Amino acid sequence: MAMTAKAISDGQYEPAALTYRRELRKNEMRRGVLVAPLLLYILMIFVLPIVIMLTRSIEDPEIPSVLPRTAGLIKQWDGTALPGGEVIAALVADIKQAESDRSLGQAGIRLNYAIPGFQSLLLKTGQKLGNAPTADSLESLRQIDQRWTDNHYWLALRDASSTYSLFYFRAALGLSNTVSASEGRDLYINVLARTLWMTAVVTSACVILGYPLAYFLAHLSDTLRSKLIMLVLLPFWTSLLVRTTAWFVLLQKHGLVNDLGIFLGLWSEPLELIYNRFAVYVAMTHVMLPFMVLPLYSVMLKIPGTYMNAAATLGAHPFRAFREVYLPLSFPGLGAGTLLVFIVTLGFYITPALLGGPADQMLSYYIAQNAGNFGNWGLAAALSVLLLAVVGAIIFLLGRFRTAKIIREA
Known part of the structure; x- marks a missing residue:
């Protein structure tokens, strides 16, 4: 003991706490080196374009x-x-x-x-x-x-x-005092409202169709479930443009849907099923449905079936047992799927451009039009920032709602 104390006093041994801190710093440096490529990738692919976009929206040189x-x-x-x-x-x-x-x-x-x-x-x-x-x-x-x-x-x-000025933001928000702005002052505000409405309709349709489908998949046998889940994943193997073009072929005036409807006697003349809001809703719901089903399915798969049996044993009607037991337990998957579908749908461009009419275009169409056709990168950047702000506001409000809910439950 005396020799050990003397060795420590002479500096031959370090205190355990100092050695532990040194090892922690080394481990953090190793983790930093491993994560650095990912951080650089996120910086170059995500953060830098947003900064450039924001800069272009206020540049006026x-x-x-x-x-x-x-x-x-x-x-x-x-x-x-x-x-x-x-x-x-x-x-x-x-x-x-x-x-x-x-x-x-x-x-x-x-x-x-x-x-x-x-x-x-x-x-x-x-x-x-x-x-x-x-x-x-x-x-x-x-x-x-x-x-x-x-x-x-x-x-x-x-x-x-x-x-540097806010000219493009004022034009995007309909606040400019120029002649051109007075002619179509609320154009982009109306387009933003239309975009939010169409996104809400598609998200609601995905919830209505996706929830029963996810419930059905989660309660199948393992063998049959693995086969049917491949049908849900199948659209991911096909290009978005190909899927949208397929609906163009199906819904056109002499397409399969009109021909089948006339053959079955459901209607006598070809219906206008394309270049309107209906075609956009159908195609966008088809594209986004897997994004709703998969989060729901992953959560429902972990809900024990004994919970519903226990509720039935206690005298609860099947509908009440579903409403008070199963539905709250599936909320994490429902929330994740709804948020994912809503945010992705906000940026849709190809599907409304191919299947919709002039009154069915979303904000992304006008961003692409200003950037590509008119060369107005400032207004395109301002509209992009406006769309990004809407997404950020939705995520912030959902985060606040979730935090308030956790506080109430605590």
């Missing part, structure tokens, strides 16, 4: 870079009467410079998002200004086009004069 003098001076304009001569002269000088640099179209595209036709006005002005004197710049602009005497165009210039 076109006017400050193409018309820098105008952007710097017009910020002090009060927006009532026409801008002062200094601002107008700066605009004339900037347009001449941008026309020589061939960058005027870039500014025109941005201003066209605010007021349709602004791009043609800007390009027309750049072509006709030439060597016009800047002493009476307003008269020069008026002779080219009378629209330069309209305050709306100057207000659009002022709103676009900052490198």
Whole structure:
């Protein structure tokens, strides 16, 4: 003992607590090295695109870079009467410079998002200004086009004069004060409401169809269950585009459903089963049904059958036993399936685009349209952030509801 105490005092041995902490740090470093590729993957594939998307939704650099003098001076304009001569002269000088640099179209595209036709006005002005004197710049602009005497165009210039702005968010939420926004101010709000409604209908249909199917699968014999569960998994082996196209073939005017209905005498003329909301609901429910069945099935499989037998023994009617015993025990699977179906359905694009009409498109369609067809990446990013915010709000509210429920049960 004396030799051991002397060895510890001489530093030959370390205290057990210090050794234990050192081992813990080594284990944490090993785990960190193993998890690092996954974290890097999540950062590159998930976090970074969201950050870039959020940045694109607030970036507004076109006017400050193409018309820098105008952007710097017009910020002090009060927006009532026409801008002062200094601002107008700066605009004339900037347009001449941008026309020589061939960058005027870039500014025109941005201003066209605010007021349709602004791009043609800007390009027309750049072509006709030439060597016009800047002493009476307003008269020069008026002779080219009378629209330069309209305050709306100057207000659009002022709103676009900052490198970062909320212009695209205001357009997405219908809060912009431009001419184009007043023509369709509530367009994207109505589309968002339609998207939420269609998602709720599809989720409800998946619950109504998926719950009995999952219950049926969970109470089969092992041999038959393993065979039937493969039919539920079968759609995952087929492309979403192929499944949607299959419904296109089935529901068209002379498709299998119409031909069968006429053959059986259910109706005499082909029904309009495609390019409408009905076709979208049917196809989306078919695609999303496995996402509801599998979480329910996994939870129901673990519910002991003796619970229902015990409830029946105590005199409970089968319906009451199901409502008060089985249904609450299946809530985790029902909640997981509902959340999964709702969130995935919110982002649907291909199915409504192929099977729906103009009034059946969801928000993802307009995101793709603005990004791909119109090149309006700012508005597409703002709509994407809006959709992401809705998903985040739903998850947050469900989390709060679950926490409140746990507190009440405790």
